[in-house]
Amino acid sequence: MVAATPMFLADAALGRLATWLRLLGYDTVYARNASATELVRRATADGRILLTRNTHLIRQRALPPHVLVTSDDFRLQLRQVIAVCGLTNVPAFLTRCSRCNTPLEPLDAAAASLRVPRYVGETQTAFARCPSCARIYWPATHVERMRRELERLGMGSPE
Secondary structure (H helix, E strand, C coil): CCCCCCCEEECHHHHHHHHHHHHHCCCEEECCCCCHHHHHHHHHHHCCEEEECCCCHHHCCCCCCEEECCCCCHHHHHHHHHHHHCCCCCCCCCCECCCCCCECEEECHHHHHCCCCHHHHHHCCCEEECCCCCCEECCCCHHHHHHHHHHHCCCCCCC
């Protein structure tokens, strides 16, 4: 269904899925308050695959590429999107802000140590910062759990 690296637009029911797609490196807009008409317009205008749980929405004519997500469980949602869109690898693990979708920028450890808990500043050396919302990221223990989850989903272990 998809060539190159796809971009997504997720509706209000798919916030956790949107977060996971961002963590995998996919450009994913989460349209929490958009109407059905607005979702279709934005997905079409931006060349995004529309991800929705809204069965009424997909009955519209002239829909952009889309996936009707059938499960409430984010793992099954992610598995469905991986299968339907032919996602076989992780494009850029942990390179997008999980909250606002902005690409992350490297952050010097000295600068990060002023903004993170003391223990983190003393034990970590790699940091990234979101230039939009200023959130700081570092490879904590949750990253290994995420890697295992991705292996179970058939995405392999991202670097």
